[in-house]
Every structure is written in C-alpha cells, then in structure tokens.
Amino acid sequence: MVTRTINQLHFEDLDPIRFEELILSMVYRMRRWLQLDHLGKKGSDDGIDIRAVEELENGKNKTYYFQCKRYCKITKAQLHKIVDDFLDKNTEIPDVYTLVISCPLSKKQIDDFENYAKNNGFTTISIWTNSIIECKLYAEYQDLLFAYFGVNLTEKRNRKINSMRRNIVFKKRMHNDFLKSAGCKDRIELDERLHSPMKKFNKSEVLIRSIDDSDYPDNTLLEKDFTGYFKAEVYNFYHNGLQVIIGVKDIKVRQYDEVDNDKFEVGIIRVLEIGYLPFDNIIDYDYDGDEYYMYPHLYCDFINRNDPFEKIGYAYEHSYGWMIVDDDLVIRE
Incomplete structure (x- = not known):
C-alpha cells in the first residue's frame, strides 16, 4: 500500500x-x-x-x-x-x-x-x-x-471523517445488495455457507473497472496488456472492504511439525489468491451490470498500476472450511 x-x-x-x-x-x-x-x-x-x-x-x-x-x-x-x-x-x-x-x-x-x-x-x-x-x-x-x-491538517482531518462516514453507509449498502437476505433453508445450506464464505453472496462474480478507463468495452479481457477492467469472484467481506478471488496458485508455506514440536517445515499448498479491495477504493457500483457483463460492476480507483487492492493474500481449503493463510507463514521468494 x-x-x-x-x-x-x-x-x-x-x-x-x-x-x-x-x-x-x-x-x-x-x-x-x-x-x-x-x-x-x-x-x-x-x-x-x-x-x-x-x-x-x-x-x-x-x-x-x-x-x-x-x-x-x-x-x-x-x-x-x-x-x-x-x-x-x-x-x-x-x-x-x-x-x-x-x-x-x-x-x-x-x-x-x-x-x-x-x-x-x-x-x-x-x-x-x-x-x-x-x-x-x-x-x-x-x-x-x-x-x-x-x-492544512483540519482539511485532512475532515476528509478522514467524511471518508469514515461514507464507508459505514457504503458497507451497509453493499451488504444489503450483495449478501443473501434469506436464511438457510436446511442444514446442508448452512454447512455450505460456513465452509465457503462465498456461498452467502447473491452473485459469485464481479467486474472490477478502473474509473480512469475510457475504452470499455472495446478493450477486451483477452488482451495481455492492462485493459482497465478484469473479472473476479467474490470471496468475503472483511473489516475494511471486499475480498475477491483473482487467481489460483501454489505457494510455499511454513507448516508446524507436530512430531518435532515448535519446528516448522516448508510445504507447498494450492491456494486462492485474494485481493483486498478497501471501501475507500470502491467509488461506486452498478449491481445489474450491462449487456456485456451481466453481473455487478465495481468502479474503482486503481491505486496501483493494474489494480485497486491494498494488499494480496491467500486462502486455502481446510477440513473446517476455507481459511485465510497467515502472512507470517507465507514464504515470499
């Protein structure tokens, strides 16, 4: 960041x-x-x-x-x-x-x-x-x-206050639109939602669009260079925004060795690559999408060259369900 x-x-x-x-x-x-x-x-x-x-x-x-x-x-x-x-x-x-x-x-x-x-x-x-x-x-x-x-620190402080108030309202609005309003119809659906946080969303995909992109929809998602928008799958809400799935990859992690106790060994696990999209960087959204991509469009401020994320994390599937990988366990090469 x-x-x-x-x-x-x-x-x-x-x-x-x-x-x-x-x-x-x-x-x-x-x-x-x-x-x-x-x-x-x-x-x-x-x-x-x-x-x-x-x-x-x-x-x-x-x-x-x-x-x-x-x-x-x-x-x-x-x-x-x-x-x-x-x-x-x-x-x-x-x-x-x-x-x-x-x-x-x-x-x-x-x-x-x-x-x-x-x-x-x-x-x-x-x-x-x-x-x-x-x-x-x-x-x-x-x-x-x-x-x-x-x-002018007063102006900066006022901007922070207004941003905080806006994000609280924006969070409630997104929760109302994106999350399923009905409860689980049976135990099976409840277990699915507990195991996979993405199951509680009404729609599984979003299109993340840069507010600076003026070429949509002429630029295509198949182009290799930066196009100003890309598709992602929703994963979960977090304290500061929305987590989205942007890929799948294998990473090296430190794993606890129960036999030797207090020692860590290096393992490779397949994970979901998670983009952390803060409310601050979501300017607005069109929940219904358009004739090209008929799912929610998130209009974002791309603070990085190619994306609006404050950080990238990982999630892996455990017997208890999908879990976020602790940052201190990831081996970054």
Missing part, C-alpha cells in the same frame, strides 16, 4: 522577523500572561526577542525570556556567544530562559549550552529546536501551521 509523508518544515524560508512572529504566536497561547512583549521586531532587543511575565498564585511574578535564532546550523562557539551577548546587554537573569533555534542540536551541544548558561548565572534553561517547534505546531497549533506553512 502506498503511503505519503509530509516533508520537514523549512523554517529558514521565513525571514527572521516572521520567524519571531511565529514563536510569539505560540508563546501567546502558553499562559495567561500578565505582560507579553515582542522586543526583537525593532532590532534592538538586547538578546531578548520575546519577554513574558506570569503572575503566580502567591502574587509574585515569573519572567520568561525567549531568544529566537533562525539558523540552518550552529557551532559551539556561536552557542556560547548567545549567552555572552545576553550578559553583556542585561543585568537581570530571567526565571526561565528559552533558546528557540530553527536547526537541530546534538545532545552534546544541548548539554554544553545548558552547562555554559548555568555556569554564568542562568537557573532554568529551555531549548526549542526545529523538531520541537514542528512537533508543537502539529500537535497544538495547527492553525499556525496553515497560516505560516500552508499545511
């Missing part, structure tokens, strides 16, 4: 003042501040970009200083200079000093900076590196993530 990742945020694309404004917006929401100042915007910040004052329950004030450095990388000497420049311009040490830096720091750099600052009179040191800032944005400040970087 194809997955997507989001690239790391590029704080260096923000100009220094814009970077400070981002941090200011984050700091603003941290507390109910008695006082909050953005000192770095005018250029003469004395080593303090953001100053915040919190009033404690005992009536005393607690001072926080935030120094923002939009760097791509930094050296040990530069880290020491940040402390030295602050002490050259200030006589008051804050209760909490936070260095906000847009690049990664090694553990050695963090330990060295904290030790150097504490040896020069600082009491409580906090460091926000690029990964910490990014983590905070994704977890707590998603509107700022959109405002500064255009990453």
Whole structure:
C-alpha cells in the first residue's frame, strides 16, 4: 500500500522577523500572561526577542525570556556567544530562559549550552529546536501551521471523517445488495455457507473497472496488456472492504511439525489468491451490470498500476472450511 509523508518544515524560508512572529504566536497561547512583549521586531532587543511575565498564585511574578535564532546550523562557539551577548546587554537573569533555534542540536551541544548558561548565572534553561517547534505546531497549533506553512491538517482531518462516514453507509449498502437476505433453508445450506464464505453472496462474480478507463468495452479481457477492467469472484467481506478471488496458485508455506514440536517445515499448498479491495477504493457500483457483463460492476480507483487492492493474500481449503493463510507463514521468494 502506498503511503505519503509530509516533508520537514523549512523554517529558514521565513525571514527572521516572521520567524519571531511565529514563536510569539505560540508563546501567546502558553499562559495567561500578565505582560507579553515582542522586543526583537525593532532590532534592538538586547538578546531578548520575546519577554513574558506570569503572575503566580502567591502574587509574585515569573519572567520568561525567549531568544529566537533562525539558523540552518550552529557551532559551539556561536552557542556560547548567545549567552555572552545576553550578559553583556542585561543585568537581570530571567526565571526561565528559552533558546528557540530553527536547526537541530546534538545532545552534546544541548548539554554544553545548558552547562555554559548555568555556569554564568542562568537557573532554568529551555531549548526549542526545529523538531520541537514542528512537533508543537502539529500537535497544538495547527492553525499556525496553515497560516505560516500552508499545511492544512483540519482539511485532512475532515476528509478522514467524511471518508469514515461514507464507508459505514457504503458497507451497509453493499451488504444489503450483495449478501443473501434469506436464511438457510436446511442444514446442508448452512454447512455450505460456513465452509465457503462465498456461498452467502447473491452473485459469485464481479467486474472490477478502473474509473480512469475510457475504452470499455472495446478493450477486451483477452488482451495481455492492462485493459482497465478484469473479472473476479467474490470471496468475503472483511473489516475494511471486499475480498475477491483473482487467481489460483501454489505457494510455499511454513507448516508446524507436530512430531518435532515448535519446528516448522516448508510445504507447498494450492491456494486462492485474494485481493483486498478497501471501501475507500470502491467509488461506486452498478449491481445489474450491462449487456456485456451481466453481473455487478465495481468502479474503482486503481491505486496501483493494474489494480485497486491494498494488499494480496491467500486462502486455502481446510477440513473446517476455507481459511485465510497467515502472512507470517507465507514464504515470499
């Protein structure tokens, strides 16, 4: 199954003042501040970009200083200079000093900076590196993530919610249309359904069609190249969609050896090849089909080049009935 990742945020694309404004917006929401100042915007910040004052329950004030450095990388000497420049311009040490830096720091750099600052009179040191800032944005400040970087997690979350709701309705609709509504007429039919899950379906075949295929029905199933549709047999519903039979093959599996106990031997078994078709990839279906293929047509998003499946599995016939082969037993060559 194809997955997507989001690239790391590029704080260096923000100009220094814009970077400070981002941090200011984050700091603003941290507390109910008695006082909050953005000192770095005018250029003469004395080593303090953001100053915040919190009033404690005992009536005393607690001072926080935030120094923002939009760097791509930094050296040990530069880290020491940040402390030295602050002490050259200030006589008051804050209760909490936070260095906000847009690049990664090694553990050695963090330990060295904290030790150097504490040896020069600082009491409580906090460091926000690029990964910490990014983590905070994704977890707590998603509107700022959109405002500064255009990453809209709210929209993605809404799409997930709508997809989940759609799939619940779609699942019920497919169950009503595809599964036999009448109960078993006798014990023989009950045993058949228990042994073979495909027996509970009204129709045994489906035509899986790509929503991007515009040549149907001129392209034929006999052609070797990808045609945009293919026939399959229904096997069963699973938690995320519909399982269909797309072939029969022999595979190597690990089988438990009851004589030697806890040992596995390799065997070859004939299995049904099962395509796992998630509801997400079934856009819609025409249950009656058409004059060419008079069984259900499933219109699907082919997320892979030739099929819409999230994975391929196997089922084998056991004395108790058809069973799915455990993935960890399959030997893939």
